[in-house]
Amino acid sequence: MNIRRLAPWLAAVLLCASGHSLGQTGDVQLASVHAAVARLADGELQVAKHADRQVPIASITKLMTAMVVLDAQQDLNEWLTVQPRQQQLGKTAWTRMRNASQAKRRDLLHIALMSSENIACDVLARHFPGGLPAFVKAMNSKATELGMRDTVFFDPAGLSPSNVSTAADLVKMVRAAYQYDLIRDVTTSTYHQVTFRKPRYSLQYGNTNPLVRSSRWDVALSKTGYLSEAGRCLVMVSKINGEQTVLVLLDSLGTRTPVGDAGRLRRWLESGDPGSVAVAARNYERERSAAYRADAVSHNVTR
Template identity: 60%
Template sequence: MYRRVLSGLMCLMFISAMSKAYAHEQRAETLQLASVNAAAAYAGSNELVVDKHADRIVPIASITKLMTALVVMESGEPLNEWLEFRKRHLPAAANAYTRIRVGSEMRRADMLRIALMSSENFAAYTLARHHPGGYDAFVQAMNKKALELGMTRTTFVDPTGLSVENRSTAADLIRLVNAASKHPQIGDYSTTRYYTGRFRQPRYSLSFGNTNVLVHRDSWGVGLSKTGYLSEAGRCLVMLSNMNGEQVVTVLLDSLGTRSPMGDAGRIRNWLDTGAPGKVAAAAKAYEQEKNAAYTTARRQDAVSDEQAAVGVN
């Protein structure tokens, strides 16, 4: 009797889960998002409930720093160790303005905090410089970790995201957020609202603010966050947050405006709750059409190049 009841309950749970997935699948096509590429999944799962070009390989800008944080945490290096900000040994791939003074020092934990919450590029670069084996070993560790997580369409070339060659997919980044969320420090550091960083040799302080406005709103319960921007990547956001009582991982890549990813997060939350498709501004739709056309052209050009290489055409 007990086994029959247990078996029945398990069947009901399975049917409920399948019905929920089917309902999401049926409604997903109506969801309107400003981001050109997007994905969402319930925390701890890599099964997508939102999939908008989720397998398209695109530049990810400073979303890169989430992998930087994961490599730092899993290196086992002491977080309270003081590290020196050394002059760059390689030129930055894009504008790398910083207020931090070359030669000054900061604790590893504090570097990681400002790299995540405020997207401080010099901090992310310096973390890699002090990795066992040095900068190149750090980048290798980033790519190795990506493969371990099943991020098969992801490539890293630097720890900051300033290079457009740091590329991934929305689906791959779901895996990264799930892995990073297992480290409480990454969640804490990335959702710090404001922070005063303290340096030594010389002694000075700098104030930093979080680049994601949603961390300031308690109703979102943001547990992990990272923003990113390059002109080639558009506005990007990955986030673990509370949506209608569920923990949801959201990945939003290549939006037109600064607030567009936050608006998309709201549209996903409403859609999960009510099925409402939401509305997207005309400018965002035009931007999406332009970027999709560019992606299609690039894919065709790559296909032609591959075909020419296969037959030995120079």
């Protein structure tokens, strides 16, 4: 009997027995501070690393934004006017889109998801019935509907560190987003050209997740995120061992670290190989984990 191949199964059994508040599941090595892996079909967690810790989620937010836009059933071919951001969140939202030009709702949704265009999210929210406040309220209502009890949204782009969730909650959000054909299609596209009007010009955008361009991965949904408070984040759905699997990786060092963790998780699920993590990424993970623990202690003391 190959014990290494039993490692993922044994970890899943331990996870079910003890809940998902674990520092590390099994012996898989991850640089991300928080992680969750689950079967898409039933949402059952196979890996959980601090999966119930509430943390900033940066642009992973945009999956909820997309669901709210699509649930409203507004005309995707309607031309919307690009305007400066309404919320001032203390974060830079650089854009190549020209102020006062127009783009179709469908294109703005595409580049918000695929290329993490922040201003596009603000434009989508401002053209929602009731405007930005109603849009954010709808985001939080959708989170409640999905059973995301530890999730709060403050803005539609994820620029606010007050947009918080847990890895376990994000599994629920990713599973819900997967049910939307358009979200699956645009988050796994590699490039997209947007044609604007008034004035007329075009811009080319690329996917922020390099794994969608890899022949070694079968990615069915993808979203990346980054804020200094959130670290590098990645959520995706990919076929592993012939089964669609949800991967949630939050707060890691450098753009390549979540990608490396995704590879380590796939190898571990397929063969039991725990992998290894670079020293710099491991040190970052330890420092961030210590900071989260200190914040939790401070919060409990001051309550």
